[in-house]
Amino acid sequence: MTGPILPRRGPASRAAPLAGLAVLALAFVWHVSVGARPIPPGIVAEALLAFDADVLDHVVIVDLRLPRALCAVLVGAALSVAGALMQGVTRNPLAEPGLLGLLIGASFAVVLFVGVLGIAPPAMIPLVAALGATGAAAAVWGIAAAAPGGATPLTLILAGAAITAFLGALVTVATLLDERSFEELRVWLTGSLAGGRLDQALWALPWLVAGLAVALGAARQVTALAMGDETAIGLGMDVGRLKARLLFAVVALTASAVAIAGPMGFVGLVVPHAVRLFAGQDYRRVVPWSALAGAAYLLVVDIAARMVLAPVEISTGLVTALLGAPIFVWLVRARL
Amino acid sequence: MNVPNRNMIDQNRRPRLVVERVSSGYGSTPIVRDVSLAIPDAALTILVGPNGCGKSTLLKTMARVLPASGGRVVLDGRPVHGMPTRDVARRLALLPQGPVAPEGLSVRELVAQGRYPHQTLLRQWSRADARAVEAAMEAADVVRFADRPVSDLSGGQRQRCWMAMVLAQETDIILLDEPTTFLDLKVQVDLMRLLRRIAQEDGRTVVMVLHELNVAAAFADLLVMMRGGRLVAQGPVGTAFTAGALREVFGLEASVLTDPASGRPVCVPLVAPRMAVAAE
Numbered sequence: 001m002t003g004p005i006l007p008r009r010g011p012a013s014r015a016a017p018l019a020g021l022a023v024l025a026l027a028f029v030w031h032v033s034v035g036a037r038p039i040p041p042g043i044v045a046e047a048l049l050a051f052d053a054d055v056l057d058h059v060v061i062v063d064l065r066l067p068r069a070l071c072a073v074l075v076g077a078a079l080s081v082a083g084a085l086m087q088g089v090t091r092n093p094l095a096e097p098g099l100l101g102l103l104i105g106a107s108f109a110v111v112l113f114v115g116v117l118g119i120a121p122p123a124m125i126p127l128v129a130a131l132g133a134t135g136a137a138a139a140v141w142g143i144a145a146a147a148p149g150g151a152t153p154l155t156l157i158l159a160g161a162a163i164t165a166f167l168g169a170l171v172t173v174a175t176l177l178d179e180r181s182f183e184e185l186r187v188w189l190t191g192s193l194a195g196g197r198l199d200q201a202l203w204a205l206p207w208l209v210a211g212l213a214v215a216l217g218a219a220r221q222v223t224a225l226a227m228g229d230e231t232a233i234g235l236g237m238d239v240g241r242l243k244a245r246l247l248f249a250v251v252a253l254t255a256s257a258v259a260i261a262g263p264m265g266f267v268g269l270v271v272p273h274a275v276r277l278f279a280g281q282d283y284r285r286v287v288p289w290s291a292l293a294g295a296a297y298l299l300v301v302d303i304a305a306r307m308v309l310a311p312v313e314i315s316t317g318l319v320t321a322l323l324g325a326p327i328f329v330w331l332v333r334a335r336l
Numbered sequence: 337m338n339v340p341n342r343n344m345i346d347q348n349r350r351p352r353l354v355v356e357r358v359s360s361g362y363g364s365t366p367i368v369r370d371v372s373l374a375i376p377d378a379a380l381t382i383l384v385g386p387n388g389c390g391k392s393t394l395l396k397t398m399a400r401v402l403p404a405s406g407g408r409v410v411l412d413g414r415p416v417h418g419m420p421t422r423d424v425a426r427r428l429a430l431l432p433q434g435p436v437a438p439e440g441l442s443v444r445e446l447v448a449q450g451r452y453p454h455q456t457l458l459r460q461w462s463r464a465d466a467r468a469v470e471a472a473m474e475a476a477d478v479v480r481f482a483d484r485p486v487s488d489l490s491g492g493q494r495q496r497c498w499m500a501m502v503l504a505q506e507t508d509i510i511l512l513d514e515p516t517t518f519l520d521l522k523v524q525v526d527l528m529r530l531l532r533r534i535a536q537e538d539g540r541t542v543v544m545v546l547h548e549l550n551v552a553a554a555f556a557d558l559l560v561m562m563r564g565g566r567l568v569a570q571g572p573v574g575t576a577f578t579a580g581a582l583r584e585v586f587g588l589e590a591s592v593l594t595d596p597a598s599g600r601p602v603c604v605p606l607v608a609p610r611m612a613v614a615a616e
Binding site for chain 1: 396399400401421422423424425426429430431432435436437438439441442444446449450452453457502505510
């Protein structure tokens, strides 16, 4: 995909994708081996390669731990790629599904349709989440554009904070009014990979794959788009159609991540910026690396969520927020 | 490298880029009104005029960044707004005003963006692309910085990087929107020399919006003066750049002298001599 002209193309950089995949595989095996009952990595590999239904560890791995690890991979990749695209398209280093209100919009829609109205079958949840994410994004954009000075990074973040506070309050009210039926949703709302939502994941998977495919296909144009609409038009890009495709990718990725694991804040902020430190600014590299690094990041974060206060498990979304907030502050100081 | 196209021009004789009675602007109020202009091939055309006169708007309309609300821009016999945008980008390149590179993007990565219109999903990067990028960096004299982030360079160096990106696009026509703004005079002149060389030696057509009148007078093959959205005067510098035209277009009282070295006109704004009372 990249060519001989691009810098850092020595033997080391050719090996880098393999090294990245190796790190991801290690994180994956580590993730599966950790839990209430530690399972040695050797048995994890055995269960994955030669499954035996009579071995209890194998059953635990395949039925309980594998789905969770796969969900972490999918959600981490989706949110990271969504964040990377948003930063490129909006030329805003702080753009991210959480900070611009997409996560709370998707969560609010799911709470409304599933918890309050009780009318959304699992197949519909990604669509409901997509609807909510789009609505919230439009509201944030509208508020920021109407502010004096227009939609700058700062007004977008402030509008995102306002929408997040507003919809967050509505979500809290809904969960307080009917505590029993919100039992499950409450954990989900903190961003959780627990509780085997594999059925959700299967319904969200097509959207997630479509979003990733569009993102990878458009990655090269995002670099030019990050240099301004006029530059992109001058280079022969159909900017309107390109933005529509990227909006689809961002919404599909965010909505499927929310459908699987609830809102996980700051993943889309932390991972792409970390990736840029070693992969540079060209989105042909930033997008695939964000997918890879995001998957590994969420696996490790989920390991921490289960191990730090073991046997008590904290929500993964709380850990991503704890790790993300300081990095957000650093970015504001360095880049805004 | 542009030989086939130049042969085509000779046969057609009609300029490749023609503005026909174009009106355009933002929203409903037109900024450019009924402008017609034939851009001479293989020459340096410079648009000047006071702030808000519509020169940038006209350039953007020519580059199909803005739609034309009336009239049309014709490129190689076809309306530019109706052509597939990638087709246009293989013939005509645009350097917008004050472009910003994402922080940390290297010079080589920036210049490589210029190859986009020549690439397809199947043919992502070819030897021709690599050669064009190297040649463009050579021409714009940025090879020394090739692997440094654009954001680390000085204003003049950065502008040369953008020039290299536009050159890597290998188009016969290049449009530039105030490429010399905020640059030191020496840096401006170096950039203009590069553009003149591109027009004269490579036979490419260069159209630019410029603020500095004397720089425009020193380099333009065709000078176009606009005011209030209309084209007021156009012609070779010798006939267009006169004290009368400067008064009419800019409201500027100036003497126009001739630079003995180049034979080009130079304007010197009239300043009332300091009065004796004030000197006291």
